[in-house]
Amino acid sequence: MPTEPHATSIQLGDLSFVPFLSADRIAQRVSELGQQITTDYQGRRPIMVTILNGSFIFSSDLVRAMKIDCDVQFMKVSSYEGTESTGRLTAIFDTLPDLKDQDLIIIEDIIDQGHTIDYLLRSLSEKNPASIKIATLLLKPEAYQYKHPVDYLGFEIPNDFVVGYGLDYNQMGRNLPGIYTLKEL
Ligand code: IMP
Ligand code: MG
Numbered sequence: 001m002p003t004e005p006h007a008t009s010i011q012l013g014d015l016s017f018v019p020f021l022s023a024d025r026i027a028q029r030v031s032e033l034g035q036q037i038t039t040d041y042q043g044r045r046p047i048m049v050t051i052l053n054g055s056f057i058f059s060s061d062l063v064r065a066m067k068i069d070c071d072v073q074f075m076k077v078s079s080y081e082g083t084e085s086t087g088r089l090t091a092i093f094d095t096l097p098d099l100k101d102q103d104l105i106i107i108e109d110i111i112d113q114g115h116t117i118d119y120l121l122r123s124l125s126e127k128n129p130a131s132i133k134i135a136t137l138l139l140k141p142e143a144y145q146y147k148h149p150v151d152y153l154g155f156e157i158p159n160d161f162v163v164g165y166g167l168d169y170n171q172m173g174r175n176l177p178g179i180y181t182l183k184e185l
Helices: 023-040 056-065 115-125
Strands: 010-012 015-021 047-052 071-077 092-094 103-111 131-139 152-156 179-182
Touching: 023 056, 023 131, 023 152, 047 056, 047 115, 056 103, 071 115, 103 115, 115 131
Parallel strands: 047 071, 047 103, 103 131, 131 152
Antiparallel strands: 010 015, 015 179, 071 092
16 A cells, blocks of 8 residues: 555644655764764864754754864854745844854754854954854755855755754754644645
């Protein structure tokens, strides 16, 4: 008997989502990124600038996949309402230490249009760090409007709305172990 096509779809508020990236596949890729950072940062102690709220799960897995010492810090920037990127950066919490001459790795869950990462690069570079690199689990190349290179990239994905593994739809779905994409109607 054929598998029920939508047996695994999940409902979050008014929207249905279907599985897109399994927890195993994400774990494999995050482990590779951790190894890459470990190699690139031998003898250094990067500050992992975790962008709340969406990156908290990616960050916690990524730093544990790194076999070097690091400093884990948090910052919050919000540019998002519902399922559309607004480009308006609304809330900012910043508990970062002195960044002068430090090696920073920004940890993002997803780069969509890129307004958030552009803002972060501009504001963090004003603190005169030694270097700034970007780690993002997901990138939507079709939506990305900037040229900043992404140093550590988990997956390029289509320009569709996704949830899970830290990413939310109106604060729902962050705790899903895998990533789900909006179901086609
Ligand atoms: P950007 O500024 O357009 O690059 O948007 C970045 C932020 O928008 C991310 O840090 C997420 O919080 C949010 N975002 C973008 N795309 C998605 C998505 O598909 N699902 C959930 N949140 C998203
Ligand atoms: Mg986010």
